Amino acid sequence: MSLKADNVLGPVGEVLTEAEKNRGILIHAFQQIQEEHNYLPGEELAKLSKDLGISMSDVYSTATFYKQFYFTPRGKKIVRVCTGTACHVRGADKVLDKIKDEFEIDEGETTPDLEMTLETVGCIGCCGLAPVATVNENIVGEIDMKKLDSVVDKIKKDEDISSLDDDDE
Numbered sequence: 001m002s003l004k005a006d007n008v009l010g011p012v013g014e015v016l017t018e019a020e021k022n023r024g025i026l027i028h029a030f031q032q033i034q035e036e037h038n039y040l041p042g043e044e045l046a047k048l049s050k051d052l053g054i055s056m057s058d059v060y061s062t063a064t065f066y067k068q069f070y071f072t073p074r075g076k077k078i079v080r081v082c083t084g085t086a087c088h089v090r091g092a093d094k095v096l097d098k099i100k101d102e103f104e105i106d107e108g109e110t111t112p113d114l115e116m117t118l119e120t121v122g123c124i125g126c127c128g129l130a131p132v133a134t135v136n137e138n139i140v141g142e143i144d145m146k147k148l149d150s151v152v153d154k155i156k157k158d159e160d161i162s163s164l165d166d167d168d169e
């Protein structure tokens with residue numbers, strides 16, 4: 001393994017332990033795989049293990065250490081409802097329940113068509129806009145039921161959500 005790792009890392013590899021080299025290479029590979037598939041398919045991890053000469057148990061233990069990597073398919077849109085204190089006080093539960101009902105999935109689940117994954121998240125730092133949710137990289141704040149209907153509608157129609165606040169004004 002070290003031969004391949006050293007080829008990739010160059011001089012930096014000389015000061016790293018074998019485990020550190022493997023970890024660095026694996027994380028980079030996981031990021032690329034996840035970018036392509038939205039999660040880490042088992043067959044890709046097996047291929048990685050074989051190509052790099054790193055045992056499957058090391059591959060898995062590294063991947064499971066980081067919360068950012070996923071082992072089941074995820075949706076094209078990742079919807080995260082903030083359930084931090086400010087959002088909770090201002091109705092995050094209603095937002096979450098409505099999305100669950102509309103897409104017939106629970107928290108942590110993905111729709112069967114792989115269009116959407118629903119998650120909750122702690123405070124995302126814009127409490128002044130509570131209740132807040134994110135749809136991929138877009139933040140949707142001050143969610144009332146009207147805005148929530150628009151969010152759900154845009155997700156279902158696979159429309160751009162970034163213009164949502166402009167639409168409402």
Ligand code: FES
Pocket residue numbers: 082083084085086087088122123124125126127128130132
């Ligand atoms: S509690 Fe939701 S953004 Fe802070």
